[in-house]
Amino acid sequence: MGNPGTRVQVTVGLSSCGIAAGAAAVMRAFEREFAERGVDARLKRTGCIGMCYREPIVDVEVPGLPRQTYGGVTADQVGRIVEEHIEGGKPVDEWVVRAEGRELPDEAYYSSQVRLVLRNAGVIDPESIDEYIETGGYKALERATTEMTPEAVIQEIKDAGLRGRGGAGFPSGVKWELARRQPGNEKYVIVNADEGDPGAFMDRSILEGDPHAVLEGLAIAAYAIGATEGYFYVRAEYPLAVKRLELAIADAHERGFLGDDLFGTGTSLHVQVKEGAGAFVCGEETALIASIEGERGMPRLRPPYPAAKGLWGKPTNINNVETYANVPWIIMNGAAAYAAYGTDTSKGTKVYALAGKITRGGLVEVPMGMTIREVVNDVGGGVPGEHEFKAVQLGGPSGGCLPAELIDTPVDYESLTKTGAIMGSGGMVVMDDTTCMVDIARFFLKFTQDESCGKCTFCRIGTKRMLEILERICAGEGREGDVERLEELGKSIVTSSLCGLGQSAPNPVLTTILYFRDEYDAHIKEKRCPAHACRPLLTYGIDPENCTGCALCVKVCPVGAISGDRKEVHVIDQDVCTKCDACRQVCRFDAVTVR
Secondary structure, eight states: OOOOTTSEEEEEEOSHHHHHHTHHHHHHHHHHHHHHHTOOEEEEEEOOOSOGGGOSEEEEEOTTSOOEEEESOOGGGHHHIIIIIIITSOOOGGGEEEETTBOOGGGHHHHTOOOSTTSSTTTSOTTOHHHHHHTTTTHHHHHHHHHOOHHHHHHHHHHHTOBOTTTTOOBHHHHHHHHHTSSSSOOEEEEEEOOOOTTOOHHHHHHHHOHHHHHHHHHHHHHHHTOOEEEEEEETTOHHHHHHHHHHHHHHHHHTSSEEEETTTTEEEEEEEEEEOSOGGGGSHHHHHHHHTTSOOOOOOOSSOTTTSOGGGSOEEEEEHHHHHHHHHHHHHOHHHHHTSBOSSSBSEEEEEEEESOSSOEEEEEETTOBHHIIIIIITOOSOTTOOEEEEEESGGGSEEEEGGGTTOBOSHHHHHHHTOOOTTSEEEEEETTOOHHHHHHHHHHHHHHHOOSOSHIIIIIHHHHHHHHHHHHTTOOOTTHHHHHHHHHHHHHHHOSSHHHHHTTHHHHHHHHHOHHHHHHHHHSOOOTTSOOGGGOOEEEOTTTOOOOOHHHHHOTTOOEEOOTTSOOEEOTTTOOOOSHHHHHOSSSOEEEO
16 A cells, blocks of 8 residues: 555554564654654554564655665664654665565565465554555445345355365355355354464464455355354454454444445344454364354364354354455456466465474465475575475474475465375474474374364374374384384374364374384484484584583583583583583584584
């Protein structure tokens, strides 16, 4: 969104990532500087700009000058930006990360992106319904309810090829059609915003940056299936998303985009927010429904599916945040325009949360079908430092770990399923050669084991037994046959669990065994961690050829495990050493060895 009028405009990214990095203090610093200097400028907030690795981010638009984006801004830097750039007309180049008319390194982060879902994120003020309307907001809802039949809306979604972005990839139009065909006038629509995957923050960022887009998509879905009530199921750990969503609902109701008789058509929709208590299993739609109804969030057997018997036993449509955010764009631009992106079977774009050992971590949106290499290296800038890309975890704790040799795999539903991974909701955790794949499997399995609702015996007990084996292996107590037991247990859990949590919980273990079996063998047979990550399997020593006797290691060792006279070769007492790594980090002569 360009600078309105002739005033200076300064935009500060105030999403959770920006605030955590200090953006609120930067905002206050601009307020003080403008007041003290008498600068006539518009200071506005926005959501996640995407470059989380550059937070806090500030956009400066001075009339007559190209727009400049500053990254890593601190409150102390604000005075210079105001004095030199806003008043003096000369940007502070060393802090600029993006600029109109200039090709800066960070531009590579955006060059491959196609921002449909994120079209307004980092652009508009998410707490201003007027700014959303200025971008064409709620025109799609008006078109759907006044110019299209419910059946025509559903057909448009089907023709677009939109598939559920929550992980399973079920065709959204088909899902809506099933709910539409159910008898009765009492139906519900629900937004699943119970995003609990470690390393995933797509839904949170969308709700914080553009809540009205999701709300409009929900309203269009409600019209399509004949629902008059809607729910946002958002985890309570997302307070900023909840705040902005509740404000959006109130503003939309006040403006007539929610409530009774929308656009004079007789269509009605009332929406409320239900805050979840952080149970990962409530991301499963039947457990989510139980939670809204006030019951313990536990899955139930399907069929019947929610489209036939959902909330309060009535037909219900559930999609996640990203799925609904696509809907207004499709209605306004047409199914063909949407289907032009992506692959034959996976249409449109996908939002990913790039995290882990990645140079440019953040929120990205690219066409379906881009390869892992393109997303990780071209968009994300690859693995930082001198380390090498080793693996990527896709689909969160329910997904799988894919090795470097599969880096050219297209990221779409079918291609990922063939590898043993899944699309999931879009978390992409990158790992380098310092990552132990056995320990990663243990980490994700511990998460799903903790989050198991306990209803299914194989999920409740099976994941516990698998976790015990993995913990033994990482502690150097692995035994012959452990890998085979993990595979047997994992396959039994997949086939015997009721819901998607249990059915996918063994995926990180099974895929790491499939692609990194040598690391399991090293841990079990050689009592060695190739990545030097599992502390019980490490042995610290001092190379006599490199040791100068400087005694720096002696000073930092917290348990006194290192001895030796100055200018003499030092030694480490293995019975005392806690393997804290302090000695290796402080040694300037590469004398400390780790095996």
